[in-house]
Amino acid sequence: MSEASIKRAALYRMVTPEHICPFGLKSRDLLRREGYAVEDHRLRSRAETDAFMAEQQVKTTPQTFIAGERVGGYDDLRRHFGKPVPDPKATSYQPVVAVFGMALAMALAGSWASLGDVLTLRTAEWFVAFSMCILALLKLQDLESFSNMFLGYDLLAQRWVRYAYLYPFGEGLAGVLMAAGALTWISAPVAACIGTIGAISVINAVYVERRALKCACVGGGSKVPLGFVSLTENVMMVAMAGWMAFRTWA
Structure with missing residues (x-):
């Protein structure tokens, strides 16, 4: 596979001594399973995370970017790949x-x-x-x-x-x-x-x-x-x- 044909994605996720974001790990796993090479950007403090969210004008992390375009959080990423997103209020047996x-x-x-x-x-x-x-x-x-x-x-x-x-x-x-x-x-x-x-x-x-x-x-x-x-x-x-x-x- 040529370098140009490799699918790439940039992921920004929170990884601090107090908290490792589970949705960041799920996003990285989903991207890899979809064949993407992931640029894994770790936000290592609350201040760094807040600065990133302010810059991108978003309220949550993780955030995924594909081809320079922001896809969004984990649920947005699932929707991007055509995968179902569970409704937290839906009936479940x-x-x-x-x-x-x-x-x-x-x-x-x-x-x-x-x-x-x-x-x-x-x-x-x-x-x-x-x-x-x-x-x-x-x-x-x-x-x-x-x-x-x-x-x-x-x-x-x-x-x-x-x-x-x-x-x-x-x-x-x-x-x-x-x-x-x-x-x-x-x-x-x-x-x-x-x-x-x-x-x-x-x-x-x-x-x-x-x-x-x-x-x-x-x-x-x-x-x-x-x-x-x-x-x-x-x-x-x-x-x-x-x-x-x-x-x-x-």
Whole structure:
């Protein structure tokens, strides 16, 4: 390849002892993957960064220049190459897919390791139990954000606010005990109780009152709409509670 045919781009990104801009690294990576030789200009202080932004009349870094023309920041660069730019407000089921996908993989692995087969009754039990544990973990990462969203639709929490804080602990406790197959006299009533209240709350908010809300099932920062996913979570808990009780006492 001749020198003249090499595609070149100039990238200005912030790299200081306190902060390495992640979007600068993503911009450099994208340019290289698109076949560009990158002139990597590092802005090594806040003052240098501010001076650059003032000179270019921009409000953010990184900034990419191709053929002497400013393309812009990382999102602008993605658009320049015809790549999608995620909408931060758009509905996303990715957290739900991740939760249930990982729970299934863990259940299959556990069954394979302990029973020598991936498709067993314990696989199904562990799938539900592990799903409950992961969902509880996501809620507990930011209990305040979860409670704020949960209070928007849960009928019991609206009457007794502390329930919004207790819910993830109950879900996690029931999930752990169900995974162990132990203390069913605790796990089954807890799961049945919170699952039933949750299902009734979702049906009331979505299908009776027809409110457009976000689901707190994967935590307070969820972009998942309230409806089928949350209802499925609660129905799974009730069904699992019934099954564990039947298996233990029948």
